[in-house]
Amino acid sequence: MTEALKTPMYGAHIAAGAQMTEFAGWCLPARYQGVMQEHHAVRTAAGMFDVSHMRIVDITGAEAAAFLRRLLANNIDKISAPGKALYSCMLDESAGILDDLIVYWLEKDYYRLVVNAATAAKDLRWMNQQSQHFDEAKLQISERIELSLIALQGPEAEQQLLQKLPNLGAQIRQLKPFAVWRDDQYCIARTGYTGEDGFEIMLSDSAAPAFWQALQDQGVTPCGLGARDTLRLEAGMSLYGQDMDESVTPLQCGLGWTVAWEPQDRDFVGRKVLSAQREQGVDVKVVGLVLDQRNVLRSGYKVFDAQNNRVGVLTSGTFSPTISKPIGMARVNKDVGTQVLVEIRDKKIAARMVKPVFVRQGKIQPGVLEAD
């Protein structure tokens, strides 16, 4: 057993009383005072997450754009100018999802990817393998392990960031959702994984602890992986390794919207298989489930229809702190009706099917709280 890696904020987490857990080889905070309190802080004020375990990979050179057009199922040409970001899946030849990631276009011939920690080593091997088809003098793939990543999220995130970086007021205020700005100290993107306004800030490992501490002293609530999961699930955002993995294509896990089919001659990895699947049609869909009684939904719970036929499985589940009901994301047969049952231990409990987005911008989505 190798010892879990520590982020530069490790000392701050311990000092703040975090309960630590191991995740993807990293020692990270699971929670500080409590998941509920941290969750509500992000929905109503501002919270921050140390997500320095996520891997930052810079793609540079004259062939960087061409490489990404081949590597990613979404099309970087959807970004009209540098300073914008795009969410994409990275597929293998059989269109299975190797990872989901964000690509930031920083400047001409300079892109930055943020990939999942658990898949980082696999991703890098894959990228290097795919890069063999390109001119190595015109394409560089560099891991930026010396950078930390802090996600500052919530309706008061902007106000908190302005207080911390008063000299960057104009740049921060102008930053639109999915936009990115950087100087030689900070790379700041208006992105996140909570369904709230917020920023993801990349900065050097040496500067990160002081930055984190300053935000904490300003009143930003430090949040752990527990709240990160309840927040992203309420927002209907997929988690790699749970809601998707190499065994499914984007069309089978509700991520079809992230696949760029145009232009038709863009030959991205996995396109052939994915196109065939699109023509044949997909027999599963991703739905949200809500229980109207106290319980907790968990990934792996089986879903049945009213006739007691097994029709699918929960890929993610929790007890929603905002709604105070159990919620989950399920992969079910395409033609199943809206009334289903979830098997929890030895009982089958009625669930309501809803769109798999429960809360956005602090607001509970229509139909989630009670049947229409």
Added chain:
Amino acid sequence: MSEIKKDIHYTENHEWLEQQDDGSWRVGITDHAQAQLGELVFAELPEEGAEVGQGEAVAVVESVKAASDIYAPVSGEVSAINTDLEDSPDLVNTDCYGDGWLFAMTIADDSELEDLLDAEAYAEILDE
């Protein structure tokens, strides 16, 4: 440091058992257990009147991140359940030895109490 109440019984699975004035025995989880689990959001309790065997999984308590089985410390019959937990499972976090009790039971065989730990022996387990 987690609180360990004196003069009540404990199990290695972090349950406690305490006799009430009416002669029945209440079962709950220890301060250490509630702290490990985090805020509880759901407690699935046994049916009143259910016969339970020592060591049998009879209830489940769940936080957002984890579910934990609760085992009957001794054999007997469930005589009451804490219905306050339906709406406020977090009572287990705020008052685990008091209002956060899970269920009450009668004991079929007093000799089974000898299998349980006293506060000192339970404290030693936590120190390990």
